[in-house]
Amino acid sequence: MPSKVAGVGFILCFNTFYFIAITLDKSDFFCYVCFMVETQKEAFIRFKNVKKTFNLSNHVVHAVDEMSFDILEGEFVVIVGPSGAGKTTILNLLGGMDNPTSGDIFVGEKNISKFSSKQLTEFRRTDIGFVFQFYNLMPNLTALENISLASQLSPGSLITAKDALKSVNLEDRGHHFPSQMSGGEQQRTSIARSVTKNSKLILCDEPTGALDYITGKKILALLHSICKERNITIILVTHNSALKDMADKVIVVKCGKIESVTINASPKPIEEIEW
Ligand SMILES: Nc1ncnc2c1ncn2[C@@H]1O[C@H](COP(=O)(O)OP(=O)(O)O)[C@@H](O)[C@H]1O
Numbered sequence: 001m002p003s004k005v006a007g008v009g010f011i012l013c014f015n016t017f018y019f020i021a022i023t024l025d026k027s028d029f030f031c032y033v034c035f036m037v038e039t040q041k042e043a044f045i046r047f048k049n050v051k052k053t054f055n056l057s058n059h060v061v062h063a064v065d066e067m068s069f070d071i072l073e074g075e076f077v078v079i080v081g082p083s084g085a086g087k088t089t090i091l092n093l094l095g096g097m098d099n100p101t102s103g104d105i106f107v108g109e110k111n112i113s114k115f116s117s118k119q120l121t122e123f124r125r126t127d128i129g130f131v132f133q134f135y136n137l138m139p140n141l142t143a144l145e146n147i148s149l150a151s152q153l154s155p156g157s158l159i160t161a162k163d164a165l166k167s168v169n170l171e172d173r174g175h176h177f178p179s180q181m182s183g184g185e186q187q188r189t190s191i192a193r194s195v196t197k198n199s200k201l202i203l204c205d206e207p208t209g210a211l212d213y214i215t216g217k218k219i220l221a222l223l224h225s226i227c228k229e230r231n232i233t234i235i236l237v238t239h240n241s242a243l244k245d246m247a248d249k250v251i252v253v254k255c256g257k258i259e260s261v262t263i264n265a266s267p268k269p270i271e272e273i274e275w
């Protein structure tokens with residue numbers, strides 16, 4: 001053991017904190033003690049060299065062609081690109097609705113690209129909330145029943161269906177069927193359904209694609225507040241490039257490839273974004 005600490009210091013280098021102690025031992029030799037502390041946050045989602053190929057009768061479609069990206073926990077991510085770019089395929093892979101042709105997909109500690117279909121079913125049930133363009137509510141169930149169904153399927157759920165409905169300001173519409181609600185109300189119900197599962201990741205595929213401008217903005221504001229208040233990672237896919245400005249991270253895709261990954265130092269509130 002060194003007898004005396006002659007000095008201590010910190011150096012920050014390449015996202016790693018080095019703690020250095022210079023010590024003087026009995027025989028007057030200097031010893032250096034160095035602790036390294038990673039300051040970079042661990043990625044919550046890792047897409048590594050992922051390929052998804054569809055073999056059609058007369059040609060092959062490279063829907064996702066060697067894509068790699070990282071997403072941090074609690075990030076609001078916008079994946080943007082034209083129709084046919086591979087956006088929905090990325091969400092389907094992340095949500096365990098499809099297996100990649102090759103590559104690795106990590107969600108938390110899980111490498112879901114190696115999962116069996118049984119494991120993927122469990123993963124979809126417990127780990128992921130989905131918000132789709134056309135809401136995907138069960139037409140013969142009320143708003144409350146639609147949400148209850150999801151919470152029953154997800155045993156880890158901590159939020160009651162009623163509270164989830166309240167969190168999207170629809171507490172007085174619980175007994176209404178989807179056909180009795182507007183598009184915006186149905187989408188809020190579907191967001192409540194994804195929140196009640198208490199999953200750490202919500203995947204949204206063109207969630208405002210069927211809504212008018214004002215209602216769409218309200219839905220985006222709601223998703224953003226859920227992300228920031230509950231530290232839920234939200235990945236939103238859209239062809240509307242104006243939505244880039246509200247994201248913490250923007251992934252631009254084109255023809256199955258990633259064009260760019262950008263971090264927004266100061267994302268804009270959706271209220272300030274026009275299109
Ligand atoms: N199940 C499938 N079978 C065959 N081709 C598919 C399938 N799903 C997607 N594709 C093709 O993959 C490409 C990317 O599709 P998609 O991910 O839906 O794009 P986006 O959501 O960006 O519009 C398109 O060319 C599409 O036709």
Ligand SMILES: [Mg+2]
Nearest residue numbers: 087088089205
């Ligand atoms: Mg799509």
